[in-house]
Amino acid sequence: MAPGRWKWRRCWGSARPSASPFTTAERMSRGEAGPAATEEPPFSRAGGVGVRAAGPGGVWILDKPAGVLSHPNTAGDRGRALLPWPYDAAGEFFRDPETGRQVWLLNRLDSATSGLIVVATEPTVAEAVRALFAGRAVSKTYLALVFGHYAGTSELWRDRMGVVRRGRGVQASAEAADLSAVTEVRRLRLVSGPPALTLLELRPRTGRTHQLRHQCARRRLPIVGDRNYGDFRLNRAFAKATGSGSRLFLHAAGLSFRYSWGGREHAIEATSPAPEAFVPYLPPGKGGRRR
Incomplete structure (x- = not known):
């Protein structure tokens, strides 16, 4: 079966693939965003940043709107960044100035790109998941609206x-x-x-x-x-x-990977519904988010 046609059932400690007639982008455009995390993460988030999935070891898949920075480049950017905390560029983590809690940023999106981004609260998991991104072991799906046919x-x-x-x-x-x-x-x-x-x-x-x-x-x-x-x-x-303004029509719609934690292998998947600006251009009968 072609890549992207497996839907992972997220569970705490194991994952079972089930065949789906839709690719990640199709399920996203149908509004089938998959199970979002039920608990709140132990860190603050910028306005509009949602939670799509959580995994063992403090892995969180967040969903950011266009215009939010993955991390601040200067102290003045902090109000526009994913988390409102100071950022350590060398260690690639945010730090809560009150408690010292650290949250590691595991991938990046351009500020103009909306969609899924991964963070972790445990350093060993952060290192392992970063290695997955570097080793091309993370499945990523984007939607792009382009000029031309x-x-x-x-x-x-x-x-x-x-x-x-x-x-x-x-x-x-x-x-x-x-x-x-x-x-x-x-x-x-x-x-x-x-x-x-x-x-x-x-x-x-x-x-x-x-x-x-x-x-x-x-x-x-x-x-x-x-x-x-x-x-x-x-x-x-x-x-x-x-009336779309300066919106970049690139959206990180799907993301999945498998990782080890606590002596077991886990799988995590998240999908992000198409932003409202994409809705007029989706295949007929396919919906997206409206916000």
Whole structure:
């Protein structure tokens, strides 16, 4: 069965795969977000940041809206970050200034990207899950709305790319092409327009900086709202016509992995429903979140 067509039943200590007729993105677009964690995490969160799943060893999958930073870059950013605590960039953790509690950040999303992000409250688990991300052992699914019509139905994108520093930030580049970038692509819907649009499911096998945005743009399928690699004229026209503002139409919709804790293996999965801005472009009959 193709990747993404297994739905893991989350339980405390074991996981059993069950066949699903829908991929992660399809289940997400149908509003089937999976079981959210029932307890509150032992840390504060920025406004709008939800909890989608929790696992043994203090693993938490959070769901952030667009505009929230994965971590603050300066002290002034703290009010816009995932957690409102000071951040240790070297150790990649937040620290509660009152209790000293630490929460490790295990993956990152650009501030403009919405969706799933993982944290942990136990250092040994944090180290293990970070190794899974580095070793490409985490399944990730994104939704992207792009300008143009993607002619295929599914394929594997393989590119060489690099990352160069530009001022205070970084930029993906086809010139410094020393890294492999691989993504599974599946077309979910064509929108006739104008402008012509395509809703894509993207499943990155590698985790390069700005990988999905770069790979879409180099195929002349820029992600709607992308200020770095997008079509700026179309972005302005689309925002004016739809009232979407500066929204980047890239959403981290699904995430799953297996990890060890307490001498046992555990599996955790979360899906995030499509944000409201995506709803008009979902396949007919598929819903999303409305907020």
